[in-house]
Amino acid sequence: MLRTKTMLLAGVCVSTVMAAPALAQGQSNPSGAPIAPEGATSQARGVSDSNDAGSIVVTGSRITRPNATAAAPITSVTSEAIRAQAAVNVEDVLNRVPQIAPDSQQNYQDSDGRQRIKLRNLGFERTLVLVDGKRLGSMNGEDVNMIPTTLLKRIDVLTGGASAVYGSDAIAGVVNFVMDDDFQGIRIDGNYNFYAHKNSPGLVSQVASQYGFAQPARGDTADGGRSDLTLTVGKKLLDDRFHISAYVDYRKIQYVPLSARETSGCNLTQTVKDGPLGCSTTMYTATGYVSPQAGPNAGAGFINNPDGSRGFVPYSDALADNYYSTISFQRADERWNAGSFASFKISDAAELYSNVMWFRDKSQNYFPARILSSANYTNGVYSVGCNNPYLSASQAQAICGAAAGTATTVPVDLRYRLTGVRDQEDRYLNNGLRISSGVRGEFAKGWRYDVGGVYARNRQEYAWARPSIDRINNALNSVSTNGTISCVNDTANGCVPLDPFSAYSSTNNQALFDYILNGTYGHQITVNKLYDVLATVQGDLGTYGIKSPWAEQGVAVALTGEYRRDSLQSFVDQNWIALAGGSNQSLAQHAWEGGLEVQAPIIEHRPYAELLQVNGAYRASKYSSNPDTFSTWKAEALWAPVRDITFRASINRAQRAPTVVEAFQGKNIGYGRITNTYNDICAPSIVGTTVDPRTGQQSNVYGAPAASAAACAATGLAANLYGSPTLLCPTDVGCTYRSGGFTVNPETAYTKTFGVVLRPRFLPGLSVSVDRFMIDLNDSIGYNDTSYFSNGCAATGSAFFCDMFVRNPDGTLYSDPASNPGTGFIRQGTTNYYKSKSYGWDLQGQYTLRLRELGRLDFDFSGSLTTLAGGQDSPILPRYNCAGYYGGSCGQLIPKWTHSLRTTYTTRDQLFSASFNWRHLSSMTNVSNSNDPALGGTADTARSSYYRIPSYDYFDLALGIHFKKGYSIQIAANNLFDRKPPLVPNSYGYSLSYANTFPQRYDSLGRQIAISATTRF
Template sequence: MAMIRSEPNRKSKSFLRLSSASTFAMATFLAIPSPISAQQSPVPPAGTDAAPAKEADASTEIVVTGSRIARRDYVASSPIVTQNQESIEATGRVNIESAMNQLPQFVPAEGETSNPLGGGGRATLDLRGLGPSRTLVLLDGRRLPTSSAFNVVDVNIIPNALVESVEVISGGASAVYGSDAIAGVVNFKTRKRMNGIELDAQSGISDKGDAAQYNASITAGTSFANGRGSIMASGSYTRRDELLGRDRRFYDLAVPSGNFPGSVVNFGANRPSQAVVDRVFGSYGVAAGSVPTTSILSFNDDGTLLARVNGINSKLGAGYGLAAGSLVQYSAAENTIVSAQDRYSGFGRASFDVSPNITAYAQVLYTFSRSENATNYPTFIPNGTAPTTNPFIPQDLRTILASRAQPNAPFIIGKRFVETPKRYYVNPFHEFQALAGIRGNLGSDTTFDIYASHGRTTINEELTSAVQLSRVQELLNAPDGGRSICAGGYNPFGVANSLATSAACVDYITTPLFSRTVVDQDVIEGSVSGKLFKLPAGDIRYSLSAGYRKNRYDFRPDVLFAPIPGRTNADLANTQPSFPTSGSTSVKEIAGELLVPVLKDSFVAESLNLSLGYRYSKYQYGGGVSTYKAEADWTIRPGFLLRGGFEHAIRAPNVGELFSAPTGVQVTIGVAPTSGDPCDSRYTNRTTAIRTLCLATGFPAGALDGFVNSANVVSTTVTGNKDLQPEVAETYTAGVVLSPKFSHPLFAHLTLSVDYYNISVDKAISVLPASSVINKCFNLDGSNPNYDPSNIFCSLMQRDRLSGSLTNINTPYFNLGGFKTSGIDIQFDARWNLSDLGIAENAGTLTLNTVATRLSKFEVQLLRDQPVQDFAGTIGNGFFPRWRALTSLTYARGGFSIGGRWRHYASLKNSTSVTAPASPSAGTVSYDVFDLVTRARVTSHIEFRGGINNVADQSPLIVGGQAGTTDASVYDIIGRSFYLGAKVTF
């Protein structure tokens, strides 16, 4: 099914249209529970009357994420936070990553607001800001298929309708689950059995009538063969409408990448006569000397010239303005700020008791997800040239060109291709996994589980309208201006002329591009667990497992992505070169865990347990490595638990890091005067030493004075490295859980948990960020105090030989330095029965829940011999607030409840306060968003839910000091929005 793109001002049509007034009226009568709960807490999720999971029947053993050993007491040595299905629904979002990212342990990664230049469409999770490749995502304790060469899981594949709860353990878990679990594990637990049919639907829309989201699902299940077998299936459809920058006033003044005002002319070192420039601009009434010969010139629609610096003689009007003293086009209106998505999901599971002690099971899941991202209009990068014979050259420009030292030489021309269709990156994902296995009981409390799975992700990415630079150059060089090639020829001089380009010429210079990615994953794993022998404090329990896993990756880009021979760029505007890439990795593993009860019912402890784990992994690349853990939980007395542990974890290099062929990626570096290229004449601290270094590293001497960098992005070339070694991490946790038992009803249901975490990663696998290469070459962080042009970081940069613009930065994968982060997680739960407080009979309950994180440090060391930089409390190069909290207060009575949620982020400095402390960009103030969430259980079979997100319509904050620039994954760009959902069971 093809996706329908949103028209500029078209209001979204939903199957349930909501107006502000009607939604608010409905919301006041509906209800919702609290978003989170700790597994150790005896307080049930806020807004519910159910007992907590801990208080399940004592005969039931439960497997908690972070261990393969089932325990009856449901107490984990590591801090675990749980979300249930109702709490996910409470966010009003139809994509699960948006709900999870509201927890303070997560830093937003790819999702609905990410808009990369290609490769989008995924939804990923990132614990502690250590990266999605260091966060392991599981479904019922088993690995999901990966969606890229970098072993990241696209959580779009998870069947939302079947998710019963989500358990999050933040901190290393490699000893239990293997590689990729350095930051922790997110385990989605699904319902195991179902008898009946469940229909669920939800619709949401902003108060501006756009940003609509819809979701509908049907789930059915039944038992057969007298209860020996069961089968369950679920299907769902999700739709998310596109939101463009033009739909939000915040983006009116945003400066996009490649900010040419239509088209520009750069003279480079072949400069014109100052007298001639003065005479031409003097005819416009501009004072002599106002436009130096180093100026970049552009064009008004009447054919007159303008100077880009300070916008002298600009007549371009709306849509253009000054940024850092330079005229730019505010084309962010054409960018996607919330990507459109259509998603179809299917899930099936069956099990059958072959005998009283053996059960065979199988499941299959398939998701088709198609997203679209628009990224304004491409620009002519690297700069092209036009000959003086071009017939479309305006007369005033021709006069200036004739005064150059070499009057007949071609001149540099830059261009924004406003005449072409807007670029859409279309990303259809086909994700599939089939799994089958047997589990059973071997007697003497010994159980086993053996399964095999195969997963495949196929991505057929399309770039709808790429511009071929060679064809543009052909038209520019044609003596007749290209009239003999396409109707009317090609006039690039000015916006009006560009927009008048014929359809034939547009078709001649543009082409769609198609690339295909296939990622396969095969897993075979078996485990056995049970009791070894009995100690005075209880049974020693164990778990043993062994497994084999293989990942394969194959990438086939369009042939036009190949670089031009002898150049670093492809024959495409704003599109980076790529090569075919393929490779595979495999690992064989054995692992074991022990749960040792040390004390029970003694005078020093109600219980004291020790948990030990070890895993040996033999990687095809990286060799043999060991991971291990030691954890303890000590219940001193009922309601007073101490816990903590240590884990030595690893992350093996993935297929992408090992085998990536040279691949072009565009990254943002910012613009002068506080960021971007230090060779820019507007750069605040362009000292004599920096100027000398610019010349020594390839900048053309005649072009340096007056140089203005024309784009805030730079091309980088990423390459794989087969010599990579596994990352090594060490995690420490220590915490206390207080759940005192007081007789007074005011204090009867209180729980407080405080947990310290410390995660350090050594030999981190990464590419050098382009901005870091620039900062280190030009000594902005003290890395090159002698301004040595032979510095390793300077050698990674390449410049255009005519204009001096940065054309490429090489960024290969290396085992670089590392990360170190630490902080404190705090959770407080309270519930009050208002009847017990004497208010009235059947007065209902009031629940309060707060989960917060205090970040102490987030240290990054790019190279082992480089200084350590602490990004805690900054935004720009990540999102690392000192304080982040999510709080809910809910009133419930019977089947009805209503509550409020408060999301809080502390104020932040800009990351340039760390990377370029001499000239940092502006930071952000604290940010608070309030939501109203409600639910009503009308009958035992019918339930409604609804809410208002961002009730106060809090605007996003400016990040980096530039108007219209924010972090859309952090700050709310949609604004006030409403949702309404219903669930019916049969």
């Protein structure tokens, strides 16, 4: 501990000499509009992002005008807050915004390396991501980590439906990345951070010691280095009419295995409620597992004696291994980002602009190097000669019996973990290109236009392998010649003999692992493309006298037309097909959209109405995947009775069309068998069995069908067949299902927000907002299996459920799937189902306290209270609320309350700054202890151990100095006090991580130290 404190004190001392300023603004913006630059008037709460210095761009609107104020709450993360956090990835920044459900692709074991955003935990498909007001890319292929943190002016997070302004996908809201596209000069930004964590034995170490699993050394450790270097250049020419800038960003992240932390020294399991904790174990050990499949010991499991004596001992957990020790806690990653911005103002009527962004990201996920069990292969077994030169006499006797020492071959099952070699990799190579360009300008007094588009292409190559069973058998087929053991076959390809009959025999045998693995990688390549053409015309009708007689500003309008085409192509090679099946795919859909937006000030600067304004928008959309046209709209109102207080309210009807993948899943038709114990709801139900005392033959006892006669009639069943035994599914093959064949309709959300913004004149520098949000999502797009429709029909008789039964003329539900039957099945697949809801409160506040000669203090608060997160999955199921719960159907939803409070001190000359941030997460409870049957919480499921995660508080510190000559340096410590994450047994079922915690939500690797510097010429 002393060493850790010494490191921190040294860092603080150094930082007083070398640091970059964390300036006044923090994370949130209670005004609802982008944060004002210093010196801006209180009315102009925004940042000018257009050529007209008086126009304010507010996320959530296509209209730019002076004194713009948003009617919906917007949280803004400024460049200063990003710098204070010392973030390398945009992912790190977003995970601290209370309105965003945290995600951590760096820490997921099953991650594909791409970072997407989930507002209100409603799924990334329902969050629209923009760069400077235009789409980042295809919903299925985007990766926000392609955006360099050093070039961000701010990130605007609009939580609430915005489909009427931006189109589909904005059910939960919009995240808009506002870039610094006006940079001049040369700037170099460097950032290096690492984890400085103190490992100390704890609960996991105690449990793991029972298995003999190695644990990390006690004491201070430094690992997980992440480096980021960015070069930015920019220049204005031709009397500042032509501007061009470019950047190159390189970042590298080091691999950290699960075994590097005492909290993840093994994967904790609790197989019985409130039972003892254990560790996940594996038979893949460095001593080697052998199981004869024939002969006197067929089916027995042996371990090679760890003493190396070439004898077998019975397998037991005491000889098992820790399978997850080398799996990534932080995955290795290497990324290049590059891009450019250019604009050329020909005249006020025409300005050409463009933005190009490119990235290449390579990451790996590691798994132990293994000789896999033959059960992993569909065709073939391992064969060993009874005269194998590696077999001892006792081993040959155990495997072969009387055939020991002969040339007879016998089947065996083998499991072996190769140590001292490179672990097996899952490889991800993601690259993408985004080009945005267009022309904008004024074409008449009070009228502006912007015609442009986006082309985005994202390509992912995913490769994984399984050692070749044929090559393993070649390596097993060995012979000894004058004491030298070699392969009998495949020597031309470098066959290396395999010795599975001695402990640790394959240690450091890289050549063997290369031989059995080379050429076996299967590749899947997925290419997502987006073509988006957008035209906007906006006008200030006040120029022509069209305004309220009580307002100074006129009515403003914006007309929008848009065409989008989204496509996905997927290619697999023969190795992939052999490993996982599948085939090539080519999917596409397009949309035409048109919209109108209006802002109408009604009263301005009058008694009891400093501002009264109404806004509205309407958009019509036509998707090629749906025969119908659908529409979205919004209505908003702002009322400021005095300058100090503003009331705001909005209602949005937002609709999301299915993604190209969801549309394909809905329409693509496939058949199969229902292999469980499904029984037609209109057939007699099996209530028991009887046994004939004379013959001993067992017979079923039947009762009434599960569904009523009326419900069965709704499935198309003739009345005379109700309850007939002929409807029973055949016991040998079961009934038939058909997936797909649906037209997936848009889902609809009604988002309502209302709140108040306070800016009291008697306390200059204070701004506070409180907003209530209510999102009701109907006709959610999702996957439903046969039981969803079958149980729903039996319970309600509703056509929504019962129409999914497509019976044969004789009423049965079974047919030959291979014949593409037109009848005789029950449907399942991706379609619209029922309701999701997200309700809560957003609270934001900012206060600047000026200390005269001493400088100033800035306080920045952003909090979110979730009162409802759940919904109702069908009319027959109860409503549920997951706020504050995890597990079961709730997964890893957000806590009820989260907040961030950043306090920044800046000297008057802005030379020195110190920023202290407090992050809070409220407690969470397992659904088993919710006492809510809708969540699965009953008296029987209630636990007395590991059912609650306490509230968590993290503290971050950033210190820095800015030198007048354009040089700055900063040191920061995130999770300053190195608080350990909560322990959760069976964590993979909750968080898709074997780390015994929620790495998406908690700082699971410990304290992070960051040093960054900026040089500008």
